[in-house]
Amino acid sequence: MESDNTKIVRARDIMHKGVVSIDGMATASEAVAIMRSENVPSLLVKKRHKDDAWGILVIQDLIAGVIIPGRSPAEVNVYEIMTKPVITVPADMDIRYVARLIYRAGIRRAPVEEGGEIVGIISLSSLVLDNELF
Secondary structure, three states: OOOOOOOOOEHHHHOEOOOOEEOOOOEHHHHHHHHHHHOOOEEEEOOOOOOOOOEEEEHHHHHHHHHOOOOOHHHOEHHHHOEOOOOOEEOOOEHHHHHHHHHHHOOOEEEEEEOOEEEEEEEHHHHHHOOOOO
16 A cells, blocks of 8 residues: 555656657658657657557667668658557556556557647656656
8 A cells, every 4th residue: 555655656757758750651761860860769650630540660660671671761651660559658657557568568668648649758768767766
């Protein structure tokens, strides 16, 4: 049982708020240029319509979808190599459950959702390094 003095740390408390997005029709070359300029390891792939699912493009997608098969980054669209649907976490979720979800899903980061919108992104490293658990 938690004491009244224990503050529950939520996903919104440690998420990174600067989520950078891209359209699925963009090329892998364009995606990497954005990742470099924004200094981010992932891009949120925009929904095509309100009933669509979010996607995410991470470094591993670029390696598996472009580098390993030897494809030209200028000829590969983001939608071909992205991960979709993406696992999102509610902004008010306790980070203990966020950690369990991300770890068990075998992913490194997940967008944080609130009110149907992506408001941030949380990663395994932010769970350890960006809060006061340790």
